[in-house]
Amino acid sequence: MLGVSTVLLAVANAEEWAGVRVLLAEVLGYRVLTAQSVKKALALTEEANIDLVISEATLEGEDALSILQHCRVSLPNAMRILVKEPDCDNQKNHEAAELAAIYQFIRKPIDDEQIGLVVKRALEAAELARRHRLISRELKLSDDSPIFATKFDNQIVAQSSNFEKLVYISEPMAELCSLAKQAAVTDLPILIQGETGTGKELLAHAIHFNSKRTDSPLLVQNCGGMSDDLLHSELFGHKRGAFTGAISDRLGLFRAADGGTVFLDEISEVSSSFQVSLLRFVQEGEVKPLGSDHTMICNVRIICASNRRLDEMVEKGEFRQDLYFRLKGFELVVPPLRERRDDIAVLAEFFTRKYCESMNVKLLGISNNVLDKLRCHKFPGNVRELENEIRRMVALAKDGEYLTTRHLSKELASIDPNSMGNKEFRHMPIDGETLKEKVETLEKSLVWEALSRLRWNQSKVARELGLSRVGLANKIKRYDLQHSN
Ligand SMILES: Nc1ncnc2c1ncn2[C@@H]1O[C@H](COP(=O)(O)OP(=O)(O)OP(=O)(O)O)[C@@H](O)[C@H]1O
Ligand SMILES: [Mg+2]
Incomplete structure (x- = not known):
């Protein structure tokens, strides 16, 4: 395990x-x-x-x-x-x-x-x-020809790693998760930065569940688009009658999460006066509900997230430097998906399985053409955009089908990996008379494409194609593929 x-x-x-x-x-x-x-x-x-x-x-x-x-x-x-x-x-x-x-x-x-x-x-x-699943897959695939990169019995996902619900295979994510695991067991505040949709909230959950506070609550507050009073009342609570509409006392998130973790999303959006209250809380653990004269102490770990760079905001005078330093006991930066393209296939398969289950559809896998196009896309919306794309594709597909390019949205379908000025994505033509010959040229081209793209790193290629190292070496020999430089 x-x-x-x-x-x-x-x-x-x-x-x-x-x-x-x-x-x-x-x-x-x-x-x-x-x-x-x-x-x-x-x-x-x-x-x-x-x-x-x-x-x-x-x-x-x-x-x-x-x-x-x-x-x-x-x-x-x-x-x-x-x-x-x-x-x-x-x-x-x-x-x-x-x-x-x-x-x-x-x-x-x-x-x-x-x-x-x-x-x-x-x-x-x-x-x-x-282990049995992994070994059977290895045996089965060592002499199997994967026309479809992610046939479900290939299970790319089986080779990926997990940090709680985060799925990844790329090195940048492996490094990030290993740092996050170290950070989790300390009790320091954590600042998670990264573009929208990269998985910051998922990472915050994973950290909480790997900390000493796992038995206490994790409560989440989105700080974007809220007035100071409302945010104050949500986090610090209020007394009945503190403002119009305050018809009863409110405990506030910090006290409700006592002993646990509070995740403050979009922390860059809080006003400068709210930053002062937050600083006091981070320094002293002091909570003073609106309309109350009493200050209470509570023990909460703070994890913040932001998709704006807080250091740049500090430089421009838009965020308090003292608060910034307090919040980043550990600073974790989640890389955008375009900087960890190895994760695209793994996530695509993971989401396909997830939505097949929830929509009760039985698909066979994802075609290589789809994966090539996905790998060439820039994903400004990161993993969330990929997830939405796959959800749409699964909704369009029927039992017994593969996800193919006709299921892709227009924007993605129009990507042509061959015209990306990137030799690495160029496939050889599929020639041959019989089906067997055609399949062999296709297989040769897929192996060649993966070898070129992954710079002949045979472990990575074998992993991506769901082959054993020996299986890959046999195919390189059979097709007489040679490293050009
Ligand atoms: N590595 C991953 N594995 C599995 N699912 C992921 C991964 N990363 C992100 N997701 C999924 O992508 C979606 C967006 O993730 P999340 O909400 O954590 O991103 P975020 O960085 O907090 O985004 P935002 O900045 O917009 O709040 C969620 O549905 C999440 O489950
Ligand atoms: Mg978020």
């Missing part, structure tokens, strides 16, 4: 599970998240990368089997364990368990050691299944 495994406990009474929690977290070394409501559990499955879910059948009187059923679709590789009450309705549970493909039942009363053992074995089984 890559990194520490994460276990989600969806249980009605957290105290009853305290022993299991300690065993899993402190003895077995897993990361344990707890949810006591269906809503919280579903939110965690969206935010964190979960390897195993243990759920009771009922939470707060609500049917909690839906959590396991949801995980079957959204986290298909996570193991699912159902905890049954001694007097439960077996028939109902078995039917639901079938729907959720439960790995194992555990019957109450809770036996910490038994649960520890079941979790350990389940995670081992998941790891074996993961």
Whole structure:
């Protein structure tokens, strides 16, 4: 398993599970998240990368089997364990368990050691299944000809990395995520900069879930386009009657997130007077609700994001320098997608799978022509733009099809990689008499194109084409491909 495994406990009474929690977290070394409501559990499955879910059948009187059923679709590789009450309705549970493909039942009363053992074995089984998938793919593909770069059984995504919900394969993102993991475990404020749609919010979530504060809330506030009073009241709270319309007390985000993290998006947009209040909060942890005489202290970690360069704003006198220095305990810059083109294919496949699942469409993969065009696009809207494009394409495609250039939006369809003045994207003509010959010339051209584009880095080429190193070497030999410089 890559990194520490994460276990989600969806249980009605957290105290009853305290022993299991300690065993899993402190003895077995897993990361344990707890949810006591269906809503919280579903939110965690969206935010964190979960390897195993243990759920009771009922939470707060609500049917909690839906959590396991949801995980079957959204986290298909996570193991699912159902905890049954001694007097439960077996028939109902078995039917639901079938729907959720439960790995194992555990019957109450809770036996910490038994649960520890079941979790350990389940995670081992998941790891074996993961390795099996990878090895079968390697074997299958070493003598397979990938006409379509991302046939779903090729699984480019399987070779990519994850930081919680962030998917990437490029080096700049690997470096960024490794720095973010280091930053996460400190308690310093973090400033995330990057163009719109690069994944700043996703990164903030990942940092929170890898920090000591993971059991406390992460609350998000967008600071763009809000008046000072409103923003003040949202973050610091207000007393009843503090202003017209303040009909009751409001706690404010900082106090609501006490012990956790507050993510302030579009921090560049706050006024200079609000910057003063924020500075006081960052320095002293002091919160003074509007209309109150009392100051309270709360312990919150701040993560800010901005798509404007704060250092430039400081130089122009548009942002306080002292606040800027306070906020950037760690500074993380998310590179635009055009500077990490290796991520395009991986993300395209990831989003295709995601939308196939949510729209219930069964597609075979993405054609190479589509990927070539995507790789040539500048993506001013970054990953969000790519995600929207793929969502549109999946909506247009039908069961059993590949995503091809006819599904692309007009702007992207009109890109011609061959006329980009970039030899690297030029394909050889597909000649040959029989289908076999044509397929071979196509394969030769695809291998040649990837080798030229990736400057003969054979590990990268093999990875991108879903081949083993030996499989790629065989093809280079078979087609007599030679490095020209
Ligand atoms: N590496 C990634 N892996 C998977 N999804 C991603 C990745 N990066 C971004 N996304 C998706 O792209 C969309 C935009 O990401 P996000 O909202 O985090 O960007 P942002 O930088 O905060 O944008 P903005 O500056 O406009 O607020 C989201 O749907 C997010 O899930
Ligand atoms: Mg954002």
